[in-house]
Amino acid sequence: MAEDLPNSYKTGPDENGRFGLYGGRFVSETLMPLILDLEAEYERAKTDQSFWDEMDFLWKHYVGRPSPLYHAERLSERLGGAKVYFKRDELNHTGAHKINNVLGQIILARRMGKTRIIAETGAGQHGVATATVCAKFGLKCVVYMGAHDVERQKPNVFRMKLLGAEVVPVTSGRGTLKDAMNDALRDWVTNVRDTFYCIGTVAGPHPYPAMVRDFQSIIGKETKEQMMEAEGRLPDTIIAAIGGGSNAMGLFFPFLDDKDVRIIGVEAGGKGVNEKMEHCASLTGGRPGVLHGNRTYLLQDDDGQILEGFSISAGLDYPGIGPEHSWLHDTGRAEYVSITDKEALEAFQLSCETEGIIPALEPSHALAHVMKIAPDLPADHIICMNMCGRGDKDIFAVAQHLGQDLG
Numbered sequence: 001m002a003e004d005l006p007n008s009y010k011t012g013p014d015e016n017g018r019f020g021l022y023g024g025r026f027v028s029e030t031l032m033p034l035i036l037d038l039e040a041e042y043e044r045a046k047t048d049q050s051f052w053d054e055m056d057f058l059w060k061h062y063v064g065r066p067s068p069l070y071h072a073e074r075l076s077e078r079l080g081g082a083k084v085y086f087k088r089d090e091l092n093h094t095g096a097h098k099i100n101n102v103l104g105q106i107i108l109a110r111r112m113g114k115t116r117i118i119a120e121t122g123a124g125q126h127g128v129a130t131a132t133v134c135a136k137f138g139l140k141c142v143v144y145m146g147a148h149d150v151e152r153q154k155p156n157v158f159r160m161k162l163l164g165a166e167v168v169p170v171t172s173g174r175g176t177l178k179d180a181m182n183d184a185l186r187d188w189v190t191n192v193r194d195t196f197y198c199i200g201t202v203a204g205p206h207p208y209p210a211m212v213r214d215f216q217s218i219i220g221k222e223t224k225e226q227m228m229e230a231e232g233r234l235p236d237t238i239i240a241a242i243g244g245g246s247n248a249m250g251l252f253f254p255f256l257d258d259k260d261v262r263i264i265g266v267e268a269g270g271k272g273v274n275e276k277m278e279h280c281a282s283l284t285g286g287r288p289g290v291l292h293g294n295r296t297y298l299l300q301d302d303d304g305q306i307l308e309g310f311s312i313s314a315g316l317d318y319p320g321i322g323p324e325h326s327w328l329h330d331t332g333r334a335e336y337v338s339i340t341d342k343e344a345l346e347a348f349q350l351s352c353e354t355e356g357i358i359p360a361l362e363p364s365h366a367l368a369h370v371m372k373i374a375p376d377l378p379a380d381h382i383i384c385m386n387m388c389g390r391g392d393k394d395i396f397a398v399a400q401h402l403g404q405d406l407g
């Protein structure tokens with residue numbers, strides 16, 4: 001295998017949108033012209049300085065970038081071992097990394113003359129970010145959300161409505177992100193003329209996985225610069241949680257060719273990676289197949305039917321993973337592990353107690369893995385973890401799991 005490995009991991013996707021065996025665009029004929037239009041517009045924008053000037057301005061003045069790089073000193077002391085940093089993307093406007101990407105896609109939509117934006121959402125963070133940017137630009141916004149997620153992420157549903165979005169609960173399947181994405185794709189095929197589909201993660205047909213990654217790469221780019229300033233060198237290990245994989249790809253991508261940097265993605269282990277599939281760890285417990293327009297690792301049965309998966313965290317509750325992660329997994333450039341609900345809840349509490357930071361349940365998974373490895377590493381080993389979202393949206397769910405009644 002080793003001689004087949006690329007010199008640079010930053011070259012994908014190829015002209016067909018493939019990362020090795022993964023990715024591509026498995027879509028109906030009706031969608032193909034839309035996807036090709038989008039690809040052409042993105043290719044133009046990529047080399048258009050005025051596009052990036054607008055992004056930089058809004059990232060700075062609207063989102064609040066750069067997000068800080070923060071030495072979690074008390075947490076590091078408590079764990080005893082490696083020096084732990086948080087990349088504070090939970091401090092962005094709307095409380096998560098999702099807005100980094102939404103801005104890019106909505107600026108593209110405006111350039112394409114689209115007036116109606118649709119999105120899918122799991123934890124609600126991508127939906128809130130999309131509703132927010134639509135409100136800012138006066139665009140109509142429709143957000144598809146699984147009925148189960150509507151229930152467990154109530155604060156975000158109300159926020160989206162306040163921001164003027166229509167939230168459509170999806171009752172098919174188990175009522176989670178996968179089902180919301182199915183309905184959003186259906187809407188797009190039906191409303192081809194005025195509608196832009198703003199996907200919230202590095203999944204979907206090409207060019208979405210690469211485009212979303214490029215927009216989220218601001219996370220890793222800033223981390224590199226900030227780490228050089230703080231420590232005079234790159235981190236030894238970088239870690240991020242994975243639902244579809246956008247915050248992780250955003251942190252990882254600028255580091256892919258820095259071979260000494262260890263890269264770890266953390267999937268949702270739910271109740272444990274077992275044959276009952278009560279988890280969402282597509283790389284740890286799934287195998288390749290096709291879903292939502294791309295080929296990637298999926299949770300599926302022997303007939304190729306997609307399984308529902310399970311996680312305490314709505315944002316990680318997705319039976320697939322972005323195709324570039326599948327490729328990084330197979331090539332061995334990145335490692336993928338899983339963390340159970342219980343471990344994530346412990347990490348959630350540790351961050352609150354030691355750092356005064358209430359994390360979202362999604363990055364709590366990444367933190368739980370930091371808790372596992374940091375104690376055995378030397379004091380000069382630097383770990384940087386992406387704190388990709390804040391926990392306001394999760395306090396009701398956490399209270400329930402801790403047996404507390406908030407009324």
Ligand SMILES: Cc1ncc(COP(=O)(O)O)c(C=O)c1O
Pocket residue numbers: 096097122123124125126200201202241242243244245246247248314315316360362363388389390
């Ligand atoms: C705070 C937060 N982190 C992570 C995720 C997972 O998405 P991704 O893997 O694309 O970063 C979500 C999804 O809703 C989220 O809200």
